[in-house]
Amino acid sequence: MQSYLKHYIDGAWVDSIGGHRHDVIDPATEQPCTEITLGTPADVDAAVAAARTAFETFSQTSVAERAALLERIIEEYKKRIPDLAQAVSREMGAPIGFAMAAQVPAGLGHFLSTLKALNAFQFEERLGRSKVVHEPLGVVAMITPWNWPLNQVTAKVAPALAAGDTMILKPSEESPGCAMILAEILDAADVPKGVFNLVNGDGAGVGNALSSHKDVDMVSFTGSTRAGIAVAQAAAATVKRVHQELGGKAANLVLKGADLGAVLPPTVQGVLANSGQSCIAPTRLLVHASQVEEASAIVKAMMEGTEVGDPTQMGAHIGPVVNKAQFDKIQGLIQSAIDEGATLVTGGTGRPDGRNVGYFIKPTLFADVTPDMRIAQEEVFGPVATITRYETEDEAVKIANGTPYGLSATISGDPAAAAKVAPRLRAGLVTINSWSPDGNAPFGGYKQSGNGRENGKFGLADFMEVKTVVGEPG
Numbered sequence: 001m002q003s004y005l006k007h008y009i010d011g012a013w014v015d016s017i018g019g020h021r022h023d024v025i026d027p028a029t030e031q032p033c034t035e036i037t038l039g040t041p042a043d044v045d046a047a048v049a050a051a052r053t054a055f056e057t058f059s060q061t062s063v064a065e066r067a068a069l070l071e072r073i074i075e076e077y078k079k080r081i082p083d084l085a086q087a088v089s090r091e092m093g094a095p096i097g098f099a100m101a102a103q104v105p106a107g108l109g110h111f112l113s114t115l116k117a118l119n120a121f122q123f124e125e126r127l128g129r130s131k132v133v134h135e136p137l138g139v140v141a142m143i144t145p146w147n148w149p150l151n152q153v154t155a156k157v158a159p160a161l162a163a164g165d166t167m168i169l170k171p172s173e174e175s176p177g178c179a180m181i182l183a184e185i186l187d188a189a190d191v192p193k194g195v196f197n198l199v200n201g202d203g204a205g206v207g208n209a210l211s212s213h214k215d216v217d218m219v220s221f222t223g224s225t226r227a228g229i230a231v232a233q234a235a236a237a238t239v240k241r242v243h244q245e246l247g248g249k250a251a252n253l254v255l256k257g258a259d260l261g262a263v264l265p266p267t268v269q270g271v272l273a274n275s276g277q278s279c280i281a282p283t284r285l286l287v288h289a290s291q292v293e294e295a296s297a298i299v300k301a302m303m304e305g306t307e308v309g310d311p312t313q314m315g316a317h318i319g320p321v322v323n324k325a326q327f328d329k330i331q332g333l334i335q336s337a338i339d340e341g342a343t344l345v346t347g348g349t350g351r352p353d354g355r356n357v358g359y360f361i362k363p364t365l366f367a368d369v370t371p372d373m374r375i376a377q378e379e380v381f382g383p384v385a386t387i388t389r390y391e392t393e394d395e396a397v398k399i400a401n402g403t404p405y406g407l408s409a410t411i412s413g414d415p416a417a418a419a420k421v422a423p424r425l426r427a428g429l430v431t432i433n434s435w436s437p438d439g440n441a442p443f444g445g446y447k448q449s450g451n452g453r454e455n456g457k458f459g460l461a462d463f464m465e466v467k468t469v470v471g472e473p474g
Helices: 041-058 063-079 081-092 095-122 149-165 177-188 204-213 225-236 260-276 288-304 324-339 393-400 415-424 458-463
Strands: 001-003 008-009 011-014 020-026 031-038 125-126 128-135 141-145 166-170 196-199 218-222 241-245 251-254 285-290 344-346 366-367 385-392 408-412 431-432 464-470
Touching: 008 041, 008 177, 011 204, 020 081, 020 393, 031 081, 041 141, 041 166, 041 196, 041 204, 063 081, 063 095, 063 149, 063 177, 081 095, 081 177, 095 149, 095 177, 095 458, 125 285, 141 149, 141 204, 149 177, 149 218, 149 415, 149 458, 166 204, 166 458, 177 196, 177 344, 218 225, 225 241, 251 260, 251 366, 251 393, 260 288, 260 385, 260 408, 285 288, 285 393, 288 344, 288 366, 288 385, 385 393, 393 415, 408 415, 415 431, 458 464
Parallel strands: 001 031, 141 166, 141 218, 166 196, 218 241, 251 285, 251 408, 285 385, 366 385, 408 431
Antiparallel strands: 008 011, 008 196, 020 031, 125 128, 128 464, 344 366
């Protein structure tokens, strides 16, 4: 078992002030694999105080100094790639090959793209008699989820460092190991003490203490919409900036006449990758009535051709979902679709054949799903796709926009035709014949999928304040 019982505060590993031990469960074996200490508000106070003190000097560093810091972090990160991959695979069930090829590189990618953005960023501009400047924002609290843990941690840490902010990270208690290794990476890269702090904990304890803390200037949260509402409510009393990337329910609008054999595999892969645990997974296939049977056959073959296996083994298989709560939620949503009259094409409830331990889900496809069904409205976060038929493009757009979410949407079909549909979709990200975001382009949602943007120069700007100086000599 891996042991990470201390927090990282003010440049040192320190004991918790009144925290208690917590086991992280390996979702493939259902046995403890890592131990951490869930912190307390007193730990948060210590971390915030360290960050507040460090801000006085770190906020005054030059762009060149911060760029050099990012370069050192990148080199140290590369040294720990195998360790990071093992932690991700062990704690949240990503197959080790996928962890090495996707999960860990996603984190490195944010440091690389942020360095590029920092070197090109325009920190000052003249507007008539005014000078407009971007300045460090202050102390940032970061609360991150378990599904792409390095991606979502580094999407916050990298731009905050580049902006000149100081920070306190609370990683998910479901997958904290890679964040602890990242703290070791930052320490090895000589990040000044107090600039980066890490306090493990749960949402009700450390998360709430960070969100409501009077000396925190911004809280950046990635997670469910339900939890995001709680973060915003806790932050409201101190009028701090709230930056959120929340839930999604992405449609895959398949244009009439599309070459389904060509366009569906790369987009449906987004439902299977990471065992479906991606907020931008395009799970709701909207297919013209004339092509429903063909689409169903193609996706059925993909689902049935996807192996579910041991995450410690190399291969193209998918692993378990992260924990029992997620497993039970997905099972309940699959059963709800059956009860509400959807047609089960393949998969269904229960573990895959040969699996009696671990939180493994059968890759599942439903047809004849209507927009009012629970499975068409609620985020599943598992390898489960649905097919809903449409008659007209207007109807398809209405269905695509017909959830409380607006994080992403996918269009499958002729790219020129898709480009005409894209402006009609109420989502922060629209992908055409693919499902992955661009690490240099803004990422964030409409509606109940959040506010603010991450990635590249847009993420950097969101971690800074804007000041206007009027009358300064030109």
